[in-house]
Amino acid sequence: MGEISPSNGQVDARRKSCWYEEEIEQNLRWCFALNSILHTGATQYQDIALLDTKPFGKALVIDGKLQSAEIDEFIYHESLVHPALLHHPNPESIFIMGGGEGSTAREILRHRTVERVVMCDIDEEVVEFCKSYLVANRDAFFDSRLELVINDARAELEKSEGRYDVIIGDLADPIEGGPCYQLYTKSFYEDTLKPRLSDDGIFVTQAGPAGVFSHTEVFSCIYNTLKQVFKFVVPYSAHIPSYADTWGWIMASDSPLTQDAEELDLRIRQRIKGENRYLDGKTFASASMLSKAVRISLANETQVYTEGTAKFIYGHGAGHKFQSSG
Template sequence: MGDISCSNGNAHSSMVGGYRKSCWYEEEIEDNLRWCFALNSILHTGATQYQDIQLLDTKPFGKALVIDGKLQSAEIDEFIYHESLVHPALVQHPGPKIIFIMGGGEGSTARELLRHRTVEKVVMCDIDEEVVDFCKSYLAVNKEAFSDPRLELVINDARAELERREDCYDVIVGDLADPIEGGPCYKLYTKSFYESIVKQRLNQDGIFVTQAGPAGIFSHTEVFSCIYNTLKQVFKYVVPYSAHIPSYADTWGWVMASDSPFMLSADELDLRMKQRIKGENRYLDGKTFTSASTLSKAVRKSLDSETHVYTEKSARFIYGHGTAFKHNQA
């Protein structure tokens, strides 16, 4: 869980023998491992019906959005996460026009999707209206995306919304919070959800892509490997990939899945990006994706031997607890 504390720390060397007071954000990553960084200020803190939420102005990473004690996005490096989540699936697709985002409340995923010239409509479905309104107010970088006429914003549970709609989509993007115990999202990582709802809502050549949690050399066994294995039970072609995100203090994972093969080379990916995407990517190009989808020997071996399938009864969680869990324990 994330905590904010103020403490006396050693001053900069120019303050000989002096001290200054510093505020720090601290996130507990594991039982014996914490990650902390200095704050300029606390911009907002509160609780919605579903989640605890904080917006911090951090010294190393700029504005940072924290939900249920887990850092979700930081101003200085969120482009790594969102470019990695969005662009591989969209450039692999022959002509993506209609997209559905599960989650995505901060608006950054919609922003990246709307850079694609082929995209005619993006449905963004987030369960937490307060988080969406909060991000609209505070995250200026996504102001244009929220006002784009191609964006349809829906406040609902993504599962219920996909069940309710008769539309099908070229790409469905899972930009959900991590599966944590007591959080609102873990049921949207299950085999039954992927099989009976997500797959049924994809057009021919459709692609599903989801964020899949920590994917580091030690952390990938929390949820990344079993999300990958679960999607392998549902789709013919499944590609796991990862990238280091400094503000997360770890490598992060995504999984892309389809019943149509992924065929493009690095050069072909670059060409499609140039033809389809407005503006320059800061992080992702063809070679970067080739590298991202070439996992280390240890992680590949682990993914190949993973047998766990994610279900509601056999869910795996990353370290930490959601609001519902904490309230039940109170």
């Protein structure tokens, strides 16, 4: 008597009693056991939380949607940034639409060729929140090459006069009525964005889920819209564990985008400080060779985003990739 030896069962029960839940779609729920709720807050535009999750480490959540998780955000951000910069002969000036989390800037600033990065996010408080709490991005936020602009990305590009080697879209998905829809339309690409690209400039954007089924939500339509505006368009994808889905990005340019795996690996060694964890030549070769189901579906897509049309994406929606500039 007097000796209480906690059974493992009890300890386990305790360990799993607090959960983060997200409805990926209306009928699909994804739940992470929680260690703690680190910070919560609300900005003018959105609600924001930093959670410490057991399966994926620290997780940034905006309006109830996971934005990025500590242990696998490198997949998203290496995939978003490096292919476009590596395909460009000498990327010096970069414009980020959104990106307030700081991770996109962090990856860009690893490129030795880069002299200037403009990060244009509409939500100053989110930027401040991330600057304070996301330790991994702190150096990036204080890099002298980074210019932080708090503005709507479209307004900023319209008033801008310079041209950029690479423009990166790190925005919420194009939901009809959502904050960023107008930053995915044919007219925006044609009239506002493309004039701000240098002659061999490259545009790349996150393009929503790209799974065997989920690519029809916005990925195929962003692809088809960019095809109306640019000569060369390269879609690619990668599975991101914390998103419970394969994610998509699309690169577009009027110059050919045809570096093979060996050339990419060479440029990685020459240009990028430190070691990539996810992306190298073969990874990109694989990522840009889509599966039969997705290839056919993209080829058959007819919809184009215009001011008058939109396609709905559930869940990874209004909140997703909060770097909203709409």
